[in-house]
Amino acid sequence: MAGLLRALVAVSQKAAEVARLCRAEEPLFRLLVAEKSGPDRNARFLRDFKTLADVLIQELIKHDLGTQFPELRGHIHGEESSDFRGAHGGTVTVRVCDTPEDTVALLVAVLGPEQTRAAELLAQAVHSEVTLGDTELDGIEPGVSPGDLGIWIDPIDSTNEFIGGREDVAPIDGVAPGGLCSALVLVGAFDRHTGVPVMGVINEPFFQRDPQTRRWQGRYHWGVAHGDTRLCSLSPPCVRPCPRVVLSRAERPAVRGALGSLGGGPPLLAAGAGYKLLCVALGLADAFVSSQATTFAWDSCAPHAILRALGGGLVPLEGALRVLREGGEGEPPEVLYHRPQEGLEGSERWANRGGLVAFVHPQNLRAVLEALRDLPGL
Ligand code: 2IP
Numbered sequence: 001m002a003g004l005l006r007a008l009v010a011v012s013q014k015a016a017e018v019a020r021l022c023r024a025e026e027p028l029f030r031l032l033v034a035e036k037s038g039p040d041r042n043a044r045f046l047r048d049f050k051t052l053a054d055v056l057i058q059e060l061i062k063h064d065l066g067t068q069f070p071e072l073r074g075h076i077h078g079e080e081s082s083d084f085r086g087a088h089g090g091t092v093t094v095r096v097c098d099t100p101e102d103t104v105a106l107l108v109a110v111l112g113p114e115q116t117r118a119a120e121l122l123a124q125a126v127h128s129e130v131t132l133g134d135t136e137l138d139g140i141e142p143g144v145s146p147g148d149l150g151i152w153i154d155p156i157d158s159t160n161e162f163i164g165g166r167e168d169v170a171p172i173d174g175v176a177p178g179g180l181c182s183a184l185v186l187v188g189a190f191d192r193h194t195g196v197p198v199m200g201v202i203n204e205p206f207f208q209r210d211p212q213t214r215r216w217q218g219r220y221h222w223g224v225a226h227g228d229t230r231l232c233s234l235s236p237p238c239v240r241p242c243p244r245v246v247l248s249r250a251e252r253p254a255v256r257g258a259l260g261s262l263g264g265g266p267p268l269l270a271a272g273a274g275y276k277l278l279c280v281a282l283g284l285a286d287a288f289v290s291s292q293a294t295t296f297a298w299d300s301c302a303p304h305a306i307l308r309a310l311g312g313g314l315v316p317l318e319g320a321l322r323v324l325r326e327g328g329e330g331e332p333p334e335v336l337y338h339r340p341q342e343g344l345e346g347s348e349r350w351a352n353r354g355g356l357v358a359f360v361h362p363q364n365l366r367a368v369l370e371a372l373r374d375l376p377g378l
């Protein structure tokens with residue numbers, strides 16, 4: 001599988017470039033922040049521009065990976081459906097065409113001819129070449145064939161923060177409660193047969209502004225966990241005496257209360273499922289707990305691979321509590337990525353239905369589960 005990790009990083013970099021472009025180029029920015037509701041809503045747009053940006057990023061990742069690794073074709077999945085209502089009616093399936101000109105024509109068919117400049121900017125970015133100077137990626141050979149893998153893409157996680165674009169959100173103990181920095185690109189690979197995540201890239205397109213040029217600088221993190229191989233761009237964080245958790249602002253108050261009593265400090269609140277998972281990988285928080293079915297396979301696959309590479313994991317909260325309450329020994333089973341939930345429709349088929357707990361050090365998983373063990377309703 002020589003080069004797959006490098007390819008995942010490269011596509012995440014191109015995706016990050018498109019995300020930055022959407023905010024930096026006036027014609028794109030105007031579309032991005034345009035209010036697409038109420039009487040001003042453009043009836044033509046079945047879905048809004050932010051969705052088009054997401055879909056286009058997803059399609060460029062599919063295109064580039066599928067070109068380089070034909071065995072992956074048909075196994076690259078993403079959050080978004082690529083069908084749009086065209087400017088002149090009918091359905092347009094957004095994809096990366098063979099030439100930039102054809103991609104422009106396709107985007108114009110969705111956006112309308114008045115948005116030709118925006119379409120050109122997007123097509124140019126989508127067809128550009130990415131050069132990666134990262135030599136660390138070259139020697140990595142995890143020994144798994146692309147023909148055995150599937151891919152989950154979240155082209156932009158935390159879209160609300162991406163659109164809102166706040167740059168001045170002060171971090172609390174290193175964790176930003178919201179803002180542009182929580183918008184991430186997530187690309188994960190899982191074993192097609194077992195569903196276990198094996199490789200993941202988290203890209204932060206808006207990590208920081210260059211103090212001189214004021215341009216956004218990104219950064220990325222990767223991890224590989226396959227067989228006995230555990231490789232990661234990050235080092236495992238230190239173990240703190242008492243764990244501190246990161247939670248969604250929308251988390252149930254009872255869960256927040258119970259986890260606040262772990263002794264590591266009040267739960268940190270942050271936007272973006274991917275960003276909260278990244279906080280755990282970076283050691284800014286010791287666990288991320290989500291008690292509801294609000295995250296999906298595309299949110300957790302890439303970060304999960306990185307957590308595994310660091311020696312940790314990601315388990316369904318419900319299942320893990322059941323094992324604990326039944327007095328079961330050993331580690332609870334991890335979240336898998338290859339099978340949809342039966343009897344459900346659309347994206348719900350891929351929800352992490354039993355909630356989740358993400359951790360690097362297993363003692364933090366145990367502490368979290370103990371704290372929630374007797375909570376009614378879980
Ligand atoms: C969302 C996004 C939200 C998150 C939700 C994800 O993905 O990350 O922020 O909710 O779980 O599905 P919260 O911030 O409350 O954790 P997207 O932005 O891709 O829809």
Ligand code: CA
Nearest residue numbers: 154157158299
């Ligand atoms: Ca998401």
Ligand code: CA
Nearest residue numbers: 154155156157
């Ligand atoms: Ca998304």
